Amino acid sequence: MSLDQSPISLTFPDGNARSYDAGVTPAQVAADISSSLAKKAISATVNGQHWDLQWPIEADASIAIHTMKDEEQANELVRHDLAHIMARAVQEIWPDTKVTIGPVIENGWYYDFDRAEPFTPEDLGLIEKKMKEIINKRDPVTTEVWDRARAVQYYTDNNEPYKVELIDAIPGDEPLRMYWHGDWQDLCRGPHLQHTGQVPGDAFKLMSVAGAYWRGDSNNQMLQRIYGVAFTSKEKLKAHLHMLEEAAKRDHRKLGREMDLFHFEEVAPGSVFWHPNGWRLFQTLIAYMRRRQEAAGYVEVNSPDIMDRALWETSGHWFNYRENMFLAQTQDDRDYALKPMNCPGHMLIYNNDIRSYRDLPLKIAEFGKVHRYEPSGALHGLLRVRSFTQDDAHIYCTPEQLTEECLKVNDLILSIYRDFGFDDVHIKLSTRPENRIGSEESWDKSEGALKTALEAAGMSYTIFEGEGAFYGPKLEYVLRDAIGRDWQCGTLQVDFNLPERFNSTYVAASGERLPPVMLHRALFGSLERFTGILIEQFAGKLPMWLAPRQVVVATITSDGDAYAQEVVNTLRAAGIRAETDLRNEKINYKVREHSLAKVPVILAVGHREVDERTVSVRRLGEKQTSVQPLDEFVAALIDEATPPDLKG
RNA sequence: GCUGCUGUAGCUCAGAGGUAGAGCACUCCCUUGGUAAGGGAGAGGUCGAGAGUUCAAUUCUCUCCAGCAGCACCA
Numbered sequence: 106m107s108l109d110q111s112p113i114s115l116t117f118p119d120g121n122a123r124s125y126d127a128g129v130t131p132a133q134v135a136a137d138i139s140s141s142l143a144k145k146a147i148s149a150t151v152n153g154q155h156w157d158l159q160w161p162i163e164a165d166a167s168i169a170i171h172t173m174k175d176e177e178q179a180n181e182l183v184r185h186d187l188a189h190i191m192a193r194a195v196q197e198i199w200p201d202t203k204v205t206i207g208p209v210i211e212n213g214w215y216y217d218f219d220r221a222e223p224f225t226p227e228d229l230g231l232i233e234k235k236m237k238e239i240i241n242k243r244d245p246v247t248t249e250v251w252d253r254a255r256a257v258q259y260y261t262d263n264n265e266p267y268k269v270e271l272i273d274a275i276p277g278d279e280p281l282r283m284y285w286h287g288d289w290q291d292l293c294r295g296p297h298l299q300h301t302g303q304v305p306g307d308a309f310k311l312m313s314v315a316g317a318y319w320r321g322d323s324n325n326q327m328l329q330r331i332y333g334v335a336f337t338s339k340e341k342l343k344a345h346l347h348m349l350e351e352a353a354k355r356d357h358r359k360l361g362r363e364m365d366l367f368h369f370e371e372v373a374p375g376s377v378f379w380h381p382n383g384w385r386l387f388q389t390l391i392a393y394m395r396r397r398q399e400a401a402g403y404v405e406v407n408s409p410d411i412m413d414r415a416l417w418e419t420s421g422h423w424f425n426y427r428e429n430m431f432l433a434q435t436q437d438d439r440d441y442a443l444k445p446m447n448c449p450g451h452m453l454i455y456n457n458d459i460r461s462y463r464d465l466p467l468k469i470a471e472f473g474k475v476h477r478y479e480p481s482g483a484l485h486g487l488l489r490v491r492s493f494t495q496d497d498a499h500i501y502c503t504p505e506q507l508t509e510e511c512l513k514v515n516d517l518i519l520s521i522y523r524d525f526g527f528d529d530v531h532i533k534l535s536t537r538p539e540n541r542i543g544s545e546e547s548w549d550k551s552e553g554a555l556k557t558a559l560e561a562a563g564m565s566y567t568i569f570e571g572e573g574a575f576y577g578p579k580l581e582y583v584l585r586d587a588i589g590r591d592w593q594c595g596t597l598q599v600d601f602n603l604p605e606r607f608n609s610t611y612v613a614a615s616g617e618r619l620p621p622v623m624l625h626r627a628l629f630g631s632l633e634r635f636t637g638i639l640i641e642q643f644a645g646k647l648p649m650w651l652a653p654r655q656v657v658v659a660t661i662t663s664d665g666d667a668y669a670q671e672v673v674n675t676l677r678a679a680g681i682r683a684e685t686d687l688r689n690e691k692i693n694y695k696v697r698e699h700s701l702a703k704v705p706v707i708l709a710v711g712h713r714e715v716d717e718r719t720v721s722v723r724r725l726g727e728k729q730t731s732v733q734p735l736d737e738f739v740a741a742l743i744d745e746a747t748p749p750d751l752k753g
Numbered sequence: 754g755c756u757g758c759u760g761u762a763g764c765u766c767a768g769a770g771g772u773a774g775a776g777c778a779c780u781c782c783c784u785u786g787g788u789a790a791g792g793g794a795g796a797g798g799u800c801g802a803g804a805g806u807u808c809a810a811u812u813c814u815c816u817c818c819a820g821c822a823g824c825a826c827c828a
Contacts, residue, residue: 226758318755332822693788
């Protein structure tokens with residue numbers, strides 16, 4: 106762009122600077138340093154911006170030249186180039202396919218196509234083969250800047266309507282960048298590699314085809330999306346594929362069957378049939394939460410599952426969420442609905458008495474089961490269901506108490522997550538959505554209260570504009586699990602609206618009747634979902650205090666039956682969840698079966714144990730065993746099985 | 754809800770236009786065996802549901818239901 110050829114100074118990461126003519130490209134700079142760097146270079150960072158080797162530099166700048174050793178830049182370029190190479194491969198095989206967009210994502214990329222015929226799994230093999238051919242051609246990547254009119258004309262002529270639409274959506278009037286790999290061309294921000302041969306041909310894999318809406322909008326046409334994963338080396342690809350296999354082994358749906366925790370039926374899609382083992386785990390969680398909430402000053406209530414339409418009209422659910430509610434038809438000409446939330450019921454409990462400022466904050470908790478008609482495609486094991494139990498609570502307080510109550514909830518949530526080994530928690534703050542009730546003023550206040558509390562607690566958070574609930578903004582607590590996946594669990598919402606809709610008041614010190622502020626909060630969120638998350642977090646190997654069966658006492662021969670029963674009785678008396686296995690099977694068989702079912706402790710008893718009043722202890726996942734006196738073992742296990750909140 | 758795929762015994766899966774098979778699990782018998790599958794016998798299926806094509810459908814076609822992956826959704 107610049108006409109003058111005045112020298113500019115480029116500063117390298119080691120602090121040295123060199124002088125070049127304005128308009129020099131990183132490729133020229135690399136060649137100036139060494140011919141081997143010129144070959145190996147993949148891109149540059151110029152003034153902190155990821156920069157194509159072909160882009161000119163017009164002013165003084167800092168510069169770093171990247172090679173494949175720079176993992177972050179290399180991954181981005183490899184994935185981005187593969188997106189283009191895949192699109193080119195697809196269009197070479199099926200020329201009538203229209204291209205749309207193909208961004209880099211975590212571990213890989215995807216590209217969305219419009220093609221009448223669906224891609225089959227076999228097609229993926231064809232495409233992959235073609236991609237490797239393109240890589241082997243080592244086609245140089247070239248780039249030009251076009252003005253919009255030319256770009257629009259080009260795509261119109263080439264029957265690529267999606268690209269035209271994309272250009273129309275790019276704001277302003279800035280020129281557009283075009284990229285070529287051989288003859289194939291795409292509109293693209295860049296940067297890209299020097300040539301297709303810089304992509305490692307053995308470090309990528311096409312993973313799946315699925316539908317995806319054009320521009321993410323379900324009103325738009327559905328396109329076909331092909332996902333790929335790519336890395337800078339074959340070893341890294343293998344490691345990633347291995348990690349996926351490991352994650353699949355943690356799948357709570359699979360473990361739920363193996364551990365005999367729950368199942369689903371066609372007659373109740375999205376609703377759980379809890380088996381004895383699963384229900385024990387579920388109840389252990391509820392008992393824990395009940396203790397924590399009681400200690401934090403909550404009172405527990407229970408409200409009806411089915412309530413009249415009138416209530417849901419008052420709360421606003423009837424107008425905002427009726428599509429997603431289960432309705433109950435009866436012979437008395439009334440419309441009922443299964444509760445999708447507990448809050449309206451709690452409003453009625455609040456309103457059933459005259460509340461004084463002395464009663465506030467009033468913290469009403471309920472392990473209420475709610476029903477929501479979730480879209481069929483959303484259902485996923487325990488993680489997304491149509492009926493679930495919330496550890497729900499509503500805190501009624503004065504405006505003055507609001508920030509402090511938010512802080513208390515925040516502390517409680519973090520403390521509880523730590524008890525389950527979740528130390529890595531981040532927070533999302535979702536603000537007023539388009540569809541909402543209540544005044545701007547009340548939204549200002551409630552969003553402000555959440556921000557103030559977070560800042561007072563020194564918590565960092567990410568804002569999600571327009572993602573709040575229809576009645577108020579919300580905080581969402583997101584856990585990162587053992588293998589780096591994020592799970593949204595707890596939530597805290599401020600609500601000025603429901604108290605107003607229900608005409609709720611409290612008597613202030615002045616004698617005035619004032620509306621309380623209300624907090625909605627859930628810590629586990631959905632008990633069903635949290636159970637699923639725990640199963641995946643621990644890969645089924647639950648900590649002792651959560652394990653539904655903590656001990657199985659397995660006999661080696663039937664001579665040990667009486668003693669085994671005695672051991673179980675002793676354990677049960679000590680509050681341990683223990684069972685006998687007296688079956689006529691070999692100890693190997695029993696050990697295998699209980700190990701697969703993830704029972705944390707197997708006690709084998711044979712002649713020696715009977716004679717010496719000991720147990721042979723085998724821990725889940727350990728090969729060696731240890732023989733211990735029964736009393737000693739029980740004492741140690743009691744300690745280990747004590748829930749974290751009850752430990753001294 | 755949308756796109757694609759799938760649905761056969763409790764589980765994991767094979768099969769084929771002529772009303773079905775394996776392994777494990779289950780029941781019984783033998784076996785009393787010291788830390789991840791001892792041996793034998795037996796029982797078990799309207800092949801997801803309904804309709805259509807056909808002499809004949811579990812197999813082919815259509816509709817519905819459910820599941821899986823992704824998208825959209827998630828008060």
